[in-house]
Amino acid sequence: MGYRLSTDAMNQVLAELGKQYAIYAPKCYPGGNTFSEVDCIRYGEVHTVEEIETERKSDYSFKELLLPFSETLFFFTENTIQEASVIEKDMVIFLRSCDLHAVRRLDEIYLRNGLPDFYYQRLREKVQFVLIGCPAAFDSCFCVDMGTNRSDNYDAAFELRGGQVYMAARHPQWEALLRQYGEPVEGFAPSYVTETPTRVSIPADLSPAVAKSTVWDEYDKRCIGCGRCNYACPTCTCFTMQDIYYTDNAKAGERRRVAASCMVDGFTDVAGGGSYRKKHGERMRFKVLHKVYDFKQRNGYQMCVGCGRCDDVCPEYISFSAILNKLEEAMQEVRGDGQQ
Ligand code: SF4
Ligand code: SF4
Structure with a gap:
């Protein structure tokens, strides 16, 4: 069943939910971007519908709510370990279809x-x-x-149309709230896109042989190895560990799990001074094939959900979607197609 609510009624729903849940949604942080005087859209706690940014795509995804960029796992002294506590409230997260698919990844x-x-x-x-x-x-x-434009595994769906809120519920708690504060509307279903300005085509016969292509070489120079593409990506999951020792007692501290990036220096350092994938082009090859080859081999579906955030945040204007569209050419090169 669908429901229509005024924004005031929706704010009452959020206030009601707020007693049990911390509610997170894309939110505008004016001037908060890396570049001066540019807004940053990222996830933050919201209390009203007016705070939810629906017109612009979030620069960073919901991912940091489930995988904080820096998360204390436990505290330690010489003899004891104490697990870090988890936030008390449950969470409601507003997100788009591509990101809901990223949750599965x-x-x-x-x-x-x-x-x-x-x-x-x-x-x-x-x-x-x-x-x-x-x-x-x-x-x-x-x-x-990437097949991620549509989702139906939500607890509730939300859309602003003509200054009013339209919602659908699959979870009984939402159903009860919407029945109380909204009016039923027939046939509401959340919109989903059926075409995108950017298109990608990944070769059906993509194989590890593509690693030998020269297509990766241009990124040795173009990519600066900053890792922004990984941190913005809702499906990048790598982390590293940091033990922090307190200055007032060097035998006590905390262990943190910290987001890592396969594009930055040090990611492939190993004991004995070894380091793999020193060239940025090699790192790009690894990232691309992990997103659209390795993960699928293991799990049967693509890792990349096509959100385009990596393209949006790259300071060198490197386009991941453009790289995907070069894979056919790269496969032709390694197959030797067109050679005499
Ligand atoms: S488009 Fe880029 S940021 Fe989005 S899921 Fe794919 S690799 Fe990650
Ligand atoms: S954001 Fe761009 S420059 Fe930075 S590591 Fe990713 S591809 Fe390279």
């Missing part, structure tokens, strides 16, 4: 790839997802080609 890595990760699982179990309808694609989106 995070679950694959942190819940089903061996033993479930304790820290991820305890946050994941607290979350309800509200799908934000997408009436139109942004310039760099390529969700349709």
Whole structure:
């Protein structure tokens, strides 16, 4: 069943939910971007519908709510270890279809790839997802080609139309709230895009042989190895560990899990002074093939959800979607197609 609500009524719904949940959504931080006087759209706690940014794509995804960029796992002294506590409230996260598909990728890595990760699982179990309808694609989106433009595994769906809020519920708690504060409307379903300005085509016969192509070489120079593409990506899951020792007692401290990037120096350093993938082009090759080859080989579906954030944040204007579209040419090169 769909419901229509005034923004005031929706704010009452959010206030009601706020007693049990911390509510997170894309939010505008004026002037908060890396570049001066440019807004940053990222996830933050919201209390009113007016705070939810629906017109612009978020520069960073919901990912940091489930996988904080820096997360204290436990505190230690010489003889004791104490687990870090988890946030008390449950969470409601507003997100678009591509990001809801990204949740499945995070679950694959942190819940089903061996033993479930304790820290991820305890946050994941607290979350309800509200799908934000997408009436139109942004310039760099390529969700349709990645098959992530549509989702129906939400707890509730949300869309602003003509200054009013339209919602659908699948979770009984949302159904009860919407029945109380909204009026029923027949046939509401969240919008989803069916075409995107950016298109990608990944060769059906993509194979590890493409690693030998010269297509990667240009990124030795163009990419500066800053890692922004990884940090903005909703499906990048790598982390490293840091032990922080307190200055007033060098035998006590805390262990933190910190987001890592396969594009930055040090990611492939190993004991004995070894380091793999020193060239930035090699790192790009690894990242691209992980996103659209290795993960699929293991799990049967692509890792990349086509959100386009990596294109949006790259300071060197390197386009991931353009690289995907070079893979056919790269395969032809390694197959020797067209050679005499
Ligand atoms: S690789 Fe780029 S387009 Fe794909 S999910 Fe990550 S940020 Fe989005
Ligand atoms: S954001 Fe751009 S420059 Fe930075 S590591 Fe990624 S591809 Fe390279």
